């Protein structure tokens with residue numbers, strides 16, 4: 016696991032030096048939480064893929080969190096204390112993500128954990144956070160099993176039964192497609208879940224899955240599966256995976272003469288998708304958490320602030336989700352009676368109509384958020400064009 020340097024603004028707030036380590040070894044799990052708020056700093060842990068095949072998931076989320084922390088501290092912090100974030104890079108590896116959570120809780124005594132993006136890594140992390148009774152909030156993990164890990168595990172995004180339904184209905188109703196083929200990543204809980212939820216709705220709507228092939232994260236040659244699927248003449252290709260794989264699959268599919276539209280979920284979202292996928296990915300559709308074309312002042316205001324802070328970069332949905340999530344956590348910490356794990360957990364659970372960039376956030380009794388999804392089309396030149404918004 017690589018230690019990532021804290022954002023300059025966070026270092027100023029004491030990211031390194033103020034991590035208290037006063038908890039006695041063997042102390043009851045949540046005894047560490049008051050330590051996390053000792054002194055004049057509240058320390059929050061962040062775990063993400065800053066490097067590896069999904070590096071933009073981590074770096075975009077981190078940019079969003081930094082912006083939120085800067086704003087929160089400028090507005091006076093929380094309970095009279097400044098907020099600091101310690102970031103650990105899991106390199107895209109589930110075991111590293113779990114180790115990072117253990118370290119952040121037992122050595123750094125963080126008051127809460129933010130992350131991960133990828134559901135598989137969040138599932139590994141959630142076991143640790145739940146056991147040690149420190150609240151964990153995932154900004155972007157959509158697999159339902161994540162928050163089922165226990166009452167300390169939250170998310171601020173929609174879940175995949177809804178996302179799968181949105182993709183299926185869009186394919187059937189809008190694209191008027193009846194026969195599709197799926198190419199899923201069997202080593203990715205998100206991909207497997209989303210493929211299954213898509214299948215449920217698509218069949219219910221009268222559609223047929225003509226082929227369902229697999230690959231494993233890290234594969235680079237998909238030609239055997241694609242050749243097989245081509246022979247089954249699908250009218251669309253469903254690829255519920257992450258952007259690096261999707262870009263490669265798109266290129267190889269086009270090379271093999273598969274010219275039908277491709278559809279996917281939020282895992283496609285990265286500035287790298289069109290960079291790596293080129294024209295092969297154009298004309299495809301994916302479901303996401305927000306659209307940069309949304310004219311609402313909340314969205315446009317966020318984009319302007321983010322661009323100013325991130326060298327002109329346009330925020331992807333990871334950045335927006337992570338920004339919202341830091342603010343939701345801060346809001347809960349302000350309302351919590353103290354900063355112990357159980358108190359922050361209870362306050363998070365009571366989150367209601369928090370006005371996020373990605374929509375109003377209410378945490379339901381399963382610790383999930385009910386939010387709208389958008390369908391985006393990848394237009395020529397790689398622009399993500401807004402197609403429609405679907406309410407939960």
Ligand code: PHE
Pocket residue numbers: 072132133134135155156157158205281282283284332333
């Ligand atoms: N929803 C994906 C997962 O659960 C992660 C993701 C969210 C990726 C948003 C990109 C954008 O694994």
